Amino acid sequence: xxxxxxxxxxxxxLAVLCRMGHGDEIVLADAHFPGESxxxxxxxxxxxxxxxxxxxxxxxxxxxxxxxxxxxxMAAVAGDELDPQVExxxxxxxxxxxxxxxxxxxxxxxxxxxxxxxxxxxxMTGEVAKYGNIILxxxxxxx
Numbered sequence: 001x002x003x004x005x006x007x008x009x010x011x012x013x014l015a016v017l018c019r020m021g022h023g024d025e026i027v028l029a030d031a032h033f034p035g036e037s038x039x040x041x042x043x044x045x046x047x048x049x050x051x052x053x054x055x056x057x058x059x060x061x062x063x064x065x066x067x068x069x070x071x072x073x074m075a076a077v078a079g080d081e082l083d084p085q086v087e088x089x090x091x092x093x094x095x096x097x098x099x100x101x102x103x104x105x106x107x108x109x110x111x112x113x114x115x116x117x118x119x120x121x122x123x124m125t126g127e128v129a130k131y132g133n134i135i136l137x138x139x140x141x142x143x
Contacts, residue, residue, distance in 0.1 A: 006056030008048050016043060016121045017061055022140045024120040028053055030132035035122040038113055047126040050134060051089050057136070058097035064139035069105035072135040074112040086129045104134070 005014065020026065028050050029035050035042045045053060063070040071094065076082045087104060094101050107115070115135055116122060125132075 005060070006052075008045070008052050008056040009060070010043070010045065012043050013045070013057075013123065014060075016041070017057065017138075020120050020138045022138055023064060025115065025118070025135050025137050027116050027119045027122040028057075028127075028134050028136065029116075029122050029124050030127040030129060031125065032128075032130070033116075033122070033124065033133055035116070035124045038116040039119055039122040041121040043121060043123045045123050045125045050125055050127040050129075050132055051093050053123065053125060054090060054093040054134075055097065058094065061136065062139040062141045063098055063101055064137040066139070067137060069102045070137040070139065071101065071104040072112070072115065072137075073104050073106055074109055074131050074133050075106040076131060077109055080130075082131055083129060086132055090134060 009017075016026065027033075027035070027039070030050070031046075073087065091104065112133065112135070119135065
C-alpha cells in the first residue's frame with residue numbers, strides 16, 4: 001500500500017496514469033461499454049463507480065488546460081434521454097478535486113467510439129448508469 005492513493009486505484013491503473021503523456025486520453029467506461037472491441041489496453045475496475053474513480057484519479061492526474069474541454073461524455077442517441085444526475089454526480093467530484101475545470105463536452109456516440117479507439121486505455125468500471133462513460137484528457141503536471 002502507498003499513502004495518499006485511493007484504494008480504488010489498482011496498481012495497474014496507477015501505472016497507466018503514470019505512463020500517459022499530456023494530451024493522452026483515458027476512458028472511464030460504464031459497465032455496458034464494449035471496451036474490448038475498441039481498445040487493446042483495457043483495465044478492470046468492476047464494482048467501482050465512476051464518481052469513486054474520479055475521486056481517486058483527479059488528485060493524481062492533471063487535466064489538460066490547453067483544450068476547450070478535457071472531459072467528454074457521450075450524447076444521448078435520438079429517442080433516448082440523459083439522466084442529469086449522472087453528470088451532476090461526476091461534476092461534484094470534478095469541482096471538488098479540479099476546481100475551475102471547463103464544462104463537460106458531449107459528443108455523438110460514434111465519435112465517442114472513435115475517441116475510445118485512440119485512447120491510451122479504457123477502464124471498465126462497475127458504473128451502471130446509462131451514458132455513464134467519460135473521457136479524461138491528461139494535461140501537463142505543474143512543477
